[in-house]
Amino acid sequence: MSADERERAYLDHAATTVLRPAAREAFLEASAVRGNPSSVHSSGRRARSVLDEALEQIASLLGVRRSWLIMTSGGTEADNLALRAVALGAHAKDPERTAVAVAATDHPAVVATAGSLASGSPAIEARELPVDHLGALRPEGVAAALADGAVSVVSAALVNNETGAVQDLAALAAAARPHGTLVHTDAVQGVGHVSLPSWEDVDLMSLSGHKIGAPVGVGALVAKPEVPFAVTSTGGGQQRGVRSGTLDAAHTAAYAAALQETLAEREQQSRRLRALSARLRAGIRAVDPGARFTLPEDAPQSGHIVHVIFPGADSDSLLFLLDERGVDSAAGSACSAGVTQASPVLAAMGVSDQQARGALRLSLGWTSTERDIDLLLAALPESLERARAVGALFG
Amino acid sequence: MKVLAAMSGGVDSAVAAARAVDAGHEVVGVHMALSKNRDQTRTGSRGCCTVEDASDARRAADRIGIPYYVWDLSDDFHDLVVEDFLSEYAAGRTPNPCVRCNERIKFASLLERATALGFDAVCTGHYASIRTDGPAGAPSLHRSRNMAKDQSYVLAVMGPDAVGRSLFPLGEYETKEEVRAEARARGLGVSTKPDSYDICFVADGDTRGFLERHLGEAPGEILDEAGTVLGTHRGTHGFTIGQRKGLGIQHPAPDGAPRYVVDIDPSSRQVVIGAAELLSTRELRATDVISFEPLEVGRRVHAQIRAHGEATEARILEVPAGAGPEGAEPAESLRIELSTPIRGVAPGQTLVLYDGDRVLAAATLERRA
Numbered sequence: 001m002s003a004d005e006r007e008r009a010y011l012d013h014a015a016t017t018v019l020r021p022a023a024r025e026a027f028l029e030a031s032a033v034r035g036n037p038s039s040v041h042s043s044g045r046r047a048r049s050v051l052d053e054a055l056e057q058i059a060s061l062l063g064v065r066r067s068w069l070i071m072t073s074g075g076t077e078a079d080n081l082a083l084r085a086v087a088l089g090a091h092a093k094d095p096e097r098t099a100v101a102v103a104a105t106d107h108p109a110v111v112a113t114a115g116s117l118a119s120g121s122p123a124i125e126a127r128e129l130p131v132d133h134l135g136a137l138r139p140e141g142v143a144a145a146l147a148d149g150a151v152s153v154v155s156a157a158l159v160n161n162e163t164g165a166v167q168d169l170a171a172l173a174a175a176a177r178p179h180g181t182l183v184h185t186d187a188v189q190g191v192g193h194v195s196l197p198s199w200e201d202v203d204l205m206s207l208s209g210h211k212i213g214a215p216v217g218v219g220a221l222v223a224k225p226e227v228p229f230a231v232t233s234t235g236g237g238q239q240r241g242v243r244s245g246t247l248d249a250a251h252t253a254a255y256a257a258a259l260q261e262t263l264a265e266r267e268q269q270s271r272r273l274r275a276l277s278a279r280l281r282a283g284i285r286a287v288d289p290g291a292r293f294t295l296p297e298d299a300p301q302s303g304h305i306v307h308v309i310f311p312g313a314d315s316d317s318l319l320f321l322l323d324e325r326g327v328d329s330a331a332g333s334a335c336s337a338g339v340t341q342a343s344p345v346l347a348a349m350g351v352s353d354q355q356a357r358g359a360l361r362l363s364l365g366w367t368s369t370e371r372d373i374d375l376l377l378a379a380l381p382e383s384l385e386r387a388r389a390v391g392a393l394f395g
Numbered sequence: 396m397k398v399l400a401a402m403s404g405g406v407d408s409a410v411a412a413a414r415a416v417d418a419g420h421e422v423v424g425v426h427m428a429l430s431k432n433r434d435q436t437r438t439g440s441r442g443c444c445t446v447e448d449a450s451d452a453r454r455a456a457d458r459i460g461i462p463y464y465v466w467d468l469s470d471d472f473h474d475l476v477v478e479d480f481l482s483e484y485a486a487g488r489t490p491n492p493c494v495r496c497n498e499r500i501k502f503a504s505l506l507e508r509a510t511a512l513g514f515d516a517v518c519t520g521h522y523a524s525i526r527t528d529g530p531a532g533a534p535s536l537h538r539s540r541n542m543a544k545d546q547s548y549v550l551a552v553m554g555p556d557a558v559g560r561s562l563f564p565l566g567e568y569e570t571k572e573e574v575r576a577e578a579r580a581r582g583l584g585v586s587t588k589p590d591s592y593d594i595c596f597v598a599d600g601d602t603r604g605f606l607e608r609h610l611g612e613a614p615g616e617i618l619d620e621a622g623t624v625l626g627t628h629r630g631t632h633g634f635t636i637g638q639r640k641g642l643g644i645q646h647p648a649p650d651g652a653p654r655y656v657v658d659i660d661p662s663s664r665q666v667v668i669g670a671a672e673l674l675s676t677r678e679l680r681a682t683d684v685i686s687f688e689p690l691e692v693g694r695r696v697h698a699q700i701r702a703h704g705e706a707t708e709a710r711i712l713e714v715p716a717g718a719g720p721e722g723a724e725p726a727e728s729l730r731i732e733l734s735t736p737i738r739g740v741a742p743g744q745t746l747v748l749y750d751g752d753r754v755l756a757a758a759t760l761e762r763r764a
Contacts, residue, residue: 317512320464324423389511394471394504 006326009375013211013365014161014189014305015330020213020366026257027215030054031250038238038247051249054256061259062222063199070221070239071252075188075208077243078221079109081232082184082204083155085242086223087117087124088230090152090182097152099125101145101181103167104348105135106157109206110186111344114155127151133350134299135165142175153182153204158190158197162345162361163294164305166194173201182227188219192262192366193270193302203227209251213366214258218251265366273364274303276373280362283377284308288384294346294359304364309351310384313358314394318387325379330361358391396515397421398562401501402455402463404448406578406585407520407565409455413581414564415518416459422518424456424463427505429472430596455583468504475499477596481609484632487661487762488743491549491702492594498552506557516560523547524566524752525558534559535687538752539566548702551747551757554685606632615664617644620657620673631661637674637739644668655739675736681729681746681758682715689720690729690748690756697749698731700740700760706749708734718756729758 010018030050035043037051052066059066072078083100090097102114117124130141137156145151154176156167173183184204185197192212197205204227209218221243223229235244262269284291284306294307310318315331322329346356362376398420400412415422426449449465456463476495483490506517522539523546536558538545553561568574571590578586597605613630625644628634633641638656648654648670655674658667679698684690690711697706713726731748742762748755 316464316466317508321512323462386512390508393507393511 007375009327009372010367011362011364011372011376012328012330013368014361014363016210016216017213017365018367019215020258020261022261023209023214023254023258026054027250027254030253033249036246037249038236047249048247051247051252054249054252057256058220058252058259061256061263062196062205064222065225067240068222068224070223070243071248071255072219072221072243073217074210074219075107075186075206076109076219078206078208078219079107079155079186080113081221081229081242082206082223083110083113083153084117084120085229085232086153086182086184086204086227088120088122088232089228091122091124092230093228094152097150098122099127099150099152101127101129101142101151101154103131103137103156104128105131105160105163105165105345106155107161107186107188110155110157124152125150129154129156131348134295135160135163135167135345135349136300137167137172139171139175142172146175146179146181149179149181151176151179151181153184155184155186158185158187159194159302159305160345161189162305162343163307163349164189164301164303164363165295166190166300166302168300169197170201173197189305190302191259192266193273193304195266199224209255209258212258212262214255215251218248218255220255262366269366270303273368276364276368276370277303277306279370280306280364280373280376283373284380287377287380294349294351306362306364308360308362309356310358310360310387311355312391313384313387314390315357315359315387317390318358318360318383321383321386322376322379325383327376327379329376330363331359358387397513398423398516398518399505399509399512399514400424400461400518401505401520402426402452403520403591404451404455404585404588405520405591406575406583406588407522409452409459409520409583409585410574410578410581411518411520411562411564412455412461413459413577413583415562416461418564420516420518420562422459422461423514424452424459424461425505425509426452426463426465427468427472427500428465429469429500431469451585451588455585458581458583466505466508468500471504472496472500472596475504480594480596481606483743484606485610485661486743487631487659489635489741490743491745492596493702494549494552494745497550502550502553502557502561506560510560516562518562518564520565521546521550521563522565522568523550523563525561525563536754537566538749538754539563539568541569541571544571546702547749547752547754548699548745548747551754552685552745554757555687558687603633606630613664615666617642617666617668619648619654620667620669625668628666631659631664631666634659634666636741642668671738674738674740676738676740677733677736678712679709679731679733679740679746680761681731682761684715684718684729684756684758686718686756687754689723690714690718691720692723696731696755697751698733699747699749700737700744707737709748710734711748728761729756 033047033050035047037048055066087100100114102110114126127145130138176183182203185202186206188208203224205222207220210216229242238244292309295301342353398415400422402408402424453463479495480492522544524537525534527534538547575586593600610632616624617626634656654668657669657673694711698709699706709731711731713730716725744760746758746760
């Protein structure tokens with residue numbers, strides 16, 4: 001039997017989860033509607049109505065107004081708008097706002113965007129917020145970064161994409177408020193797994209479709225009306241003039257359908273996934289008592305990600321061996337051209353490059369079952385043995 | 396067998412992988428990432444190291460219907476090939492980085508990793524043949540049928556153990572056109588991809604500039620064989636034994652004949668130039684011998700010192716420990732006598748000895764006495 005025909009365990013939902021049938025249906029239905037939502041004729045109005053229905057549904061699910069939504073191509077574009085367009089918009093309004101601050105463990109869509117602002121015009125300084133060994137922001141580091149009032153927007157992911165660590169956004173907001181600093185969170189990994197932060201605390205939130213069962217190619221930036229934006233991409237002036245481009249009814253409808261299901265199931269699913277990840281942890285400990293979990297079981301974290309380090313094992317080899325045995329997993333976040341790089345997330349948490357070898361990220365989603373866990377645990381002993389043999393060669 | 400096909404993204408390795416599948420092996424494609432900071436797209440002739448090449452390899456694996464992975468061997472490549480290249484030049488020697496890559500990466504790091512992961516062999520798109528009908532019965536390395544493409548010279552350093560765990564399906568092809576035609580017939584998009592040449596890690600093809608950037612300036616004198624100073628240079632690494640152009644010498648030789656680099660001494664930073672006759676040698680000395688079968692003193696062989704050079708008839712004069720038959724008195728290095736003198740022998744070059752088309756040994760040439 002070839003590897004393709006064998007029963008597979010998909011343990012990489014944090015990369016892309018499985019498309020929800022409801023989202024697929026909604027996409028197909030909305031994409032069959034003729035017309036551009038911005039056209040004034042009857043067909044255009046019908047298309048606009050489909051879009052608006054979807055936007056209203058999303059807004060109501062998130063507890064925001066429809067006008068707060070800026071639909072994007074995904075989480076990365078939303079993060080770019082939140083860091084670049086807002087930083088420049090805030091600076092235009094108040095030239096003293098010359099910096100942004102981001103959690104050291106945030107996704108490259110946030111960290112790299114912030115970093116790129118330094119070479120822009122006007123130049124915006126990027127400050128990195130330190131985290132502790134559990135990936136939580138260090139309050140004294142946050143206070144120091146925000147103290148001079150120069151930071152226009154501070155950003156921290158709700159749930160870390162590699163480790164699953166949950167950030168205390170209320171505490172961040174309390175630190176930011178006295179300085180008039182806007183709070184952004186990349187909630188891409190959090191939706192459906194943890195409760196969303198209060199709109200009292202955050203001003204901007206990035207969302208992504210394919211992490212919740214909508215297709216790849218849709219996301220959103222939720223932004224309060226008072227958030228200042230500079231225009232960083234130009235065109236027909238759709239979506240507050242911030243995100244020009246033809247309005248996409250089909251993707252928006254698919255996103256709405258996926259979000260509806262995801263939030264309706266959240267409590268029951270997150271209970272289920274927590275039980276599965278507990279089973280996963282126990283199974284891994286039984287296979288390899290030396291395995292080190294990056295977050296202890298009682299640390300604040302999402303139940304859908306288990307990040308574990310197998311000392312002495314070669315990560316690339318481990319992925320290959322598990323794949324060969326029917327298990328899809330990841331070493332960190334997926335990288336360009338398949339090369340796994342040393343993880344800046346682990347480095348920020350104080351894990352050295354050497355200690356980070358043998359890292360494996362297992363992530364669960366709405367289709368995960370006990371069978372997936374069992375397949376992994378069955379494949380793990382031999383895979384680990386061989387991955388350690390390679391690790392010994394290249395240690 | 397379970398076979399790991401090394402896929403560069405070029406046409407040769409793609410056809411080789413497809414051939415291994417045809418032969419009934421269970422094949423997995425692996426692209427080696429040899430640099431941490433790869434260009435996105437390919438420009439010029441360096442054909443294996445960009446993200447675009449990795450993507451070509453992935454498409455080829457898809458067409459062939461095999462799993463595909465990228466393995467990051469960039470640390471090993473940097474430490475064992477790029478650093479070696481620089482330190483060899485700094486020591487006044489002329490290394491061949493492709494030979495080092497075969498010796499230390501493809502048929503060492505990659506092969507060892509593959510073996511540890513349960514593979515029986517590594518398959519590449521090299522032009523060479525492996526036969527098991529040799530005198531010793533063990534697998535032996537031979538020139539490819541297509542002499543113009545033959546790569547047995549750069550492969551010889553892999554040694555006899557690795558030969559037994561390698562597949563070179565292209566060794567039996569008569570021409571490169573045949574390989575391209577087969578790629579076309581198999582629907583492989585890389586069928587028209589140009590051949591790669593030049594050193595893959597010298598991004599712009601300017602080897603001298605690369606050496607100068609990494610080794611810096613180390614000025615010294617250019618002398619003739621009598622010791623007269625004729626000029627100065629910016630670093631011995633800018634010179635190769637046998638080099639004629641770019642010496643920067645104003646005064647012509649007394650007899651008007653062209654002059655060549657005949658010796659490089661990195662410790663005194665001196666470059667000696669002289670007449671062509673001084674480059675000719677009948678005797679070669681080499682160390683770090685990797686032998687495929689015991690070498691007997693007096694044996695008649697063919698010697699080759701360049702990837703695309705001709706082999707010259709030679710006789711073995713001395714054999715170091717480990718490379719000769721049991722009980723033979725070991726010498727310090729491998730010494731051979733050529734039937735006709737050859738020119739431009741530079742220390743650091745690889746010497747490969749053949750018996751007909753069968754590889755007998757590889758070794759590294761020493762500075763002439």
